[in-house]
Amino acid sequence: KNLPGGSLGYPLIGETLSFLRAQKDDRGPQWLEERISKYGPVFKTSLMGSPTLVITGQTGNKFVLGAEDDIFAAKQPITLQAIGGKQNIFELTGSRYRLIKGAMLSFLKAESLQNYIERMDELVKNILSREIKEGRGTIKAVTTMKKITFNLACELIFGIEDKETKEALLDDFSIAFKAVWSIPVKFPGTTYWKGLRARSRIVERVLPILRKRKEELSEGELKPENDILSCLLALRDENHEPISDDTIMDNYVTLMVASHDTSAILMSLTIWKLSRDPEIYHKVLEEHKEIMRRREGKEDQKLTWGEIQKMKYTWRVAQELMRMIPPVFGSFRKALKDTSYGGYDIPKGWQVFSVAWGTHMNKDVFENPTEFDPSRFENPSKPITPYAYVPFGGGLHTCIGNEFARVETLVTIHNLVTFYEWSQLNPEEVITRQPMPYPSLGLPIKINPRNQFSYKSS
Numbered sequence: 189k190n191l192p193g194g195s196l197g198y199p200l201i202g203e204t205l206s207f208l209r210a211q212k213d214d215r216g217p218q219w220l221e222e223r224i225s226k227y228g229p230v231f232k233t234s235l236m237g238s239p240t241l242v243i244t245g246q247t248g249n250k251f252v253l254g255a256e257d258d259i260f261a262a263k264q265p266i267t268l269q270a271i272g273g274k275q276n277i278f279e280l281t282g283s284r285y286r287l288i289k290g291a292m293l294s295f296l297k298a299e300s301l302q303n304y305i306e307r308m309d310e311l312v313k314n315i316l317s318r319e320i321k322e323g324r325g326t327i328k329a330v331t332t333m334k335k336i337t338f339n340l341a342c343e344l345i346f347g348i349e350d351k352e353t354k355e356a357l358l359d360d361f362s363i364a365f366k367a368v369w370s371i372p373v374k375f376p377g378t379t380y381w382k383g384l385r386a387r388s389r390i391v392e393r394v395l396p397i398l399r400k401r402k403e404e405l406s407e408g409e410l411k412p413e414n415d416i417l418s419c420l421l422a423l424r425d426e427n428h429e430p431i432s433d434d435t436i437m438d439n440y441v442t443l444m445v446a447s448h449d450t451s452a453i454l455m456s457l458t459i460w461k462l463s464r465d466p467e468i469y470h471k472v473l474e475e476h477k478e479i480m481r482r483r484e485g486k487e488d489q490k491l492t493w494g495e496i497q498k499m500k501y502t503w504r505v506a507q508e509l510m511r512m513i514p515p516v517f518g519s520f521r522k523a524l525k526d527t528s529y530g531g532y533d534i535p536k537g538w539q540v541f542s543v544a545w546g547t548h549m550n551k552d553v554f555e556n557p558t559e560f561d562p563s564r565f566e567n568p569s570k571p572i573t574p575y576a577y578v579p580f581g582g583g584l585h586t587c588i589g590n591e592f593a594r595v596e597t598l599v600t601i602h603n604l605v606t607f608y609e610w611s612q613l614n615p616e617e618v619i620t621r622q623p624m625p626y627p628s629l630g631l632p633i634k635i636n637p638r639n640q641f642s643y644k645s646s
């Protein structure tokens with residue numbers, strides 16, 4: 189086989205440790221750069237238990253992300269596969285994949301999200317005020333954002349509202365999330381082993397909920413549109429067969445994993461940026477003041493879908509953050525047949541990894557890539573071409589939660605800037621990849637309700 193240069197590292201572990209360590213020390217781009225400068229834009233390594241070809245650049249993104257699912261499957265590393273389960277959306281192909289994805293999208297598309305806004309706003313308000321009260325004016329923003337994304341997913345997407353159940357699930361999911369980025373060694377005490385046990389407890393806890401919903405659906409007490417679990421329970425495949433409980437559980441766990449850290453990171457990064465950049469903060473604040481000003485005496489009214497659409501600058505700030513610090517470093521695929529790219533063979537069974545940073549920080553794609561400039565998403569002097577900006581991936585497996593993530597981020601930031609004032613306790617705090625990019629100290633902030641909120645421009 190004509191394979192590109194690179195090192196497969198140690199058996200099983202491969203280069204996983206050096207990759208994860210580089211991410212943690214915020215040297216992820218350097219880890220890649222070193223290899224790209226040594227071997228070129230395509231190189232071999234071994235990550236998360238599989239031999240891997242890393243493919244970088246816009247053409248590479250298109251090749252990997254834009255491929256049909258008979259060439260590359262979106263199979264994730266062993267760790268995510270084990271936590272998410274064998275029937276999770278990333279593992280599915282063909283008609284089964286489309287069936288499950290269609291059901292999930294029916295909840296996550298913009299038209300459906302419009303119905304959640306009031307409830308989302310209320311949940312975010314409650315969590316923020318509770319956390320701030322409990323922390324007596326000081327909170328770790330990262331922990332609070334994780335609580336927000338977890339509760340929004342539990343309540344709005346899955347209809348799980350019982351406080352005790354949610355708390356127990358949050359404990360177990362926190363353990364399971366860690367296992368997604370661990371060395372897949374099933375030995376008592378390892379992060380991976382703990383994650384697998386946490387997954388079993390999650391399944392045990394949610395199965396009775398699933399059974400109850402099944403009964404309620406058959407008795408007409410519940411509608412499939414109520415939540416994603418009910419929707420999947422009511423779903424029939426091309427042979428009119430229901431979807432198995434295992435498939436539903438796997439996709440429940442996977443959606444919780446896919447929606448959790450990603451969105452919590454985007455919210456945390458936005459708070460981090462607003463805390464340290466007065467100019468950007470001021471522009472964001474003005475946008476939200478303007479929204480409140482337009483309410484003309486009805487300031488207590490609930491946030492509306494129309495108002496979310498007015499938060500254009502705030503979203504551009506988030507987009508620019510995702511360009512410079514993509515929450516998901518890249519996308520894994522598995523070659524289902526022998527194929528080739530750039531003159532190199534990609535053997536069947538190998539893992540392929542396409543990295544967002546390869547284009548996001550490329551000066552041929554984004555002018556002055558190291559400069560934080562949200563306006564590049566407003567009037568790009570160079571139009572952003574397909575597969576160049578990929579924080580939500582691209583092609584068949586593009587994130588189906590991108591609109592949910594946008595809305596929950598905007599609702600949260602709106603509540604923060606409109607009703608609170610805050611400052612970072614450690615202004616020097618940096619972002620480290622663990623391997624997801626979080627503020628290194630969990631972003632402690634001092635936060636207080638605004639005394640007076642003047643809607644007039646300042």
Ligand code: HEM
Pocket residue numbers: 262277278289296345443446447448450451454515516518519520578579580581582584585586587588589590592593
């Ligand atoms: C800022 C937040 C988010 C980011 C940056 C993000 C990023 C991504 C990326 C890069 C992919 C593609 C992975 C691949 O190509 O292998 C993806 C896929 C996916 N995401 Fe997200 N995501 C976010 C939020 C969410 C949310 C809130 C949900 C669910 C409510 C979600 C559910 C999914 C699912 C189910 C897939 C798989 C789609 C498929 O295979 O067809 N994501 N996401």
